[in-house]
Amino acid sequence: MKVTIKDIAQKLNINFSSVSRALNNKPGVSDETRRLVVKTAKEMGYRPNVIARGLVSRTTKTIGVIIPDIINPLFGEITTGIIETANLSDYDVFLCISNWDCDKEKDYINAVQQKQVDGMIVKSVCNENASLLESAVVPVIGLESWTANNKFSSVSTDNIKGGYLAGKHLIDCGYRKAAIFSGPENSSASQFRRQGFINAFREQELHFDDTKFCVGEYDIESGYNLAKQLLEEHPDTDSIFANNDVIALGILQYLEEKGIKPGKDIGVIGFDNIRMAGLPQIQLTTVKQPKHSLGRIMVNLLLDEIKNHSDKNQHYPQRILLEPELIVRGTTSKQS
Amino acid sequence: MKVTIKDIAQKLNINFSSVSRALNNKPGVSDETRRLVVKTAKEMGYRPNVIARGLVSRTTKTIGVIIPDIINPLFGEITTGIIETANLSDYDVFLCISNWDCDKEKDYINAVQQKQVDGMIVKSVCNENASLLESAVVPVIGLESWTANNKFSSVSTDNIKGGYLAGKHLIDCGYRKAAIFSGPENSSASQFRRQGFINAFREQELHFDDTKFCVGEYDIESGYNLAKQLLEEHPDTDSIFANNDVIALGILQYLEEKGIKPGKDIGVIGFDNIRMAGLPQIQLTTVKQPKHSLGRIMVNLLLDEIKNHSDKNQHYPQRILLEPELIVRGTTSKQS
DNA sequence: TATATTGAAGCAAACGTTTGATGACAGGAG
């Protein structure tokens, strides 16, 4: 049976509030009773019921995390960063997987609030939920969800710069007929990456052919299918910027099957720098995101907002941008 | 401000218990008040406080999941299966990452119980925590943690059979001087895989050289390092059974760098069948685990035990074994 | 008409904590 504060009090013939104060190191109990309480609490195997505590303190030391996918190692690493950082401050994490589904995301946003989380971190997959997030009763940190007049803070890799790095690198290598493979969302992330990419082309007074902006899913199959489709329709394409590494892996799969050599016959650059990208068999050129840092910084920001949540008026949404980094490997190379 | 059941009651000038009954479709309220309550509850944006509800119902509709690593896609897929299945029954998931650390695992086991989870799923990384799990106040399902006299149920791929499939396949291909690369744990999983593997050798009256049972971590680097070490010390090794695909990827990385052709010069077989294993550049022969099913079945088993948790006496720990499947790809082939 | 039956509403306890208010008692100052 679960032992409560009252069980301890009864056993010691004292009032249960003394037990509470003793256990929480609050003043108002003599050293002797305190020692005694602590001792018997341990003996009886007492574990505070944090949900009862939460009822009165109105905090649960829990944050909700809503992400679209946990199999993609990008989110795996970000989530690891989130959980590790949260744990340092004794917070636990409700993990929810929206599976890129807008309705499911909406349900989760409501559900975690019902569970009285102290705050949430959301990688939103659609704009329709923006107002739901803005009207949340707890602080919200968005991952890659900055829009012009955001009501909540957001952390992201600098996607414009990341896109630019990708574009610039392709140009430097001599590629001129590039394509972009984007994920499904019309989120800021993919727009910014595209924008940065095109900026790089403009800067050199080069033209990016908009018909080569291809939208698919964020998975291997999609990369494979888009590559097939694109290269059949536009065989002159000389390079592809995949919006994430998983898509790029799909591209590489198609190229391998067709005997097209990435880096030689066609340039491929990804985004994220998941671990697989560095394998010698893959050697994917990519733009690195500081994945663990993203998680860590989001949590720190969130905990800070939780702390100051009472004085609403002094809350200004922040936008934090982390630096991307170009990682050059074998799937791109100087064209002669 | 958060709106409570009492706010609604006050607005409607009725008692708050009627509101509760109305909202929960319990008898004892007239249809008219029920309609009225439901309507104003919606208008006022009422969201039940599930933790207060949990205090009285003594359940939280939450399960704790403790796994060692979320970046490995194996656990990513299992976790996805867990979360999706749990959600179907309106359960949420506390996700904890032990990072293969025994102490951290212990802390988590205690922490999730304090948070009053209704049950937990644990992939334990060390035997020391067995008693902690057995004395848990809530049902526990182990992932790959069956021992002779288990007190809690456990779900696992049939690792003996999986090991056997791997061994048999290597033998069928003509490999005779095999090595095993194991993860760190002395858990049942790795022991069973080894045992099955050796059974296959015994069955053919072949000898497995025990000095080639190598213990490392479950990551790419470890696979790389073990491969380097093994092949320098035992250059006659003709095949390696990696206890998971990530280790195998590390092996392939080493082989690639050395110009050794997997499947031709040396056989490599993994375990899990993560998605990367099927990439044409990788083509890793492996033993497939039904990852999503593992998650699903663990949750169903757990929810069942939660339902019947009251009558302790009729609780018999079950052991559920799922079928592994050999997936033959390019890193093994018939030797002449 | 008197009594039993029903249905709807209200009351209050309980879940396990935290915490402000109150009380008892001792020791020190005047």
Place this chain on the structure above:
DNA sequence: CTCCTGTCATCAAACGTTTGCTTCAATATA
């Protein structure tokens, strides 16, 4: 000897629900 101060303990309310019990009026039954 009285008054004040401070320490430690108890009391009780509160957090937001659920739920058993009671009350009350209206209706049905005899």
